[in-house]
Amino acid sequence: MVATRVVKTYGSGDSAVSALRGVSATFARGQFTAIMGPSGSGKSTFLHCLAGLDTVTSGTVVIGDVDLTGLSRTGLAELRRDRLGFVFQSFNLLPILTAEENIRLTARLANRRVEPGWFDTVVNALGLRERLRHRPTELSGGQQQRVAVARALLTRPEVLFADEPTGNLDSRAGAEVLSFLRTAVDEHQQTVVMVTHDPVAAATADRVLFLSDGAIVDELAEPSVDAVHARMRKLEG
Numbered sequence: 001m002v003a004t005r006v007v008k009t010y011g012s013g014d015s016a017v018s019a020l021r022g023v024s025a026t027f028a029r030g031q032f033t034a035i036m037g038p039s040g041s042g043k044s045t046f047l048h049c050l051a052g053l054d055t056v057t058s059g060t061v062v063i064g065d066v067d068l069t070g071l072s073r074t075g076l077a078e079l080r081r082d083r084l085g086f087v088f089q090s091f092n093l094l095p096i097l098t099a100e101e102n103i104r105l106t107a108r109l110a111n112r113r114v115e116p117g118w119f120d121t122v123v124n125a126l127g128l129r130e131r132l133r134h135r136p137t138e139l140s141g142g143q144q145q146r147v148a149v150a151r152a153l154l155t156r157p158e159v160l161f162a163d164e165p166t167g168n169l170d171s172r173a174g175a176e177v178l179s180f181l182r183t184a185v186d187e188h189q190q191t192v193v194m195v196t197h198d199p200v201a202a203a204t205a206d207r208v209l210f211l212s213d214g215a216i217v218d219e220l221a222e223p224s225v226d227a228v229h230a231r232m233r234k235l236e237g
Helices: 043-050 073-083 099-109 116-125 141-154 171-188 225-235
Strands: 002-010 017-026 032-036 058-063 084-088 159-163 192-195 207-212 215-221
Touching: 002 043, 017 043, 017 058, 017 215, 032 043, 032 171, 032 225, 043 159, 043 192, 073 084, 084 141, 099 116, 099 141, 116 141, 141 171, 159 171, 171 192, 207 225, 215 225
Parallel strands: 032 192, 032 207, 084 159, 159 192
Antiparallel strands: 002 017, 002 058, 207 215
């Protein structure tokens, strides 16, 4: 996935607000990238533009052989359904469905056949085998988020986008979710792009991109918690 000179402006004239100012970045297959920055830096906007959840004002976002900026709303919806995966801070599970039905929902909507072996791999790795018949209200927050991760990975998306996936979890549940994302990258060559404010979560990634005022201002490879903390303190002044 490649983003080239992405600009996102809200409003026009004197009231225009530039959320992204010509951001360029490349995301290699099988790489885990964290995106960080102070509040208002544009990190969530950048993620949403990368994922086709928001349109860009100018610039391009290319996933595989598809330029998202040239797609219609229907084309974007089909791309998100068929080729991308999403995990958000809110779990977005349907309360009337069981855990298994929620996990299979995206694949079912896309009319995609799921390999039984892959379903078992995802469910077992996330520790959900004994919870498949439970509905969301019968699951802890950590279990609900693991269901959301399983749903996102079941269709083997080209890119998995995660927006503060541990934001509503305690430290133990958050660590479990991050551990599986790390495993998905290392063992299954999954590409993961995650927005987070948590240095511990960011240190799980292969690299961290730091945004400030709508631009990438720093990059950290093989991040440690201390190194991420130091970069964020510098950005926050």
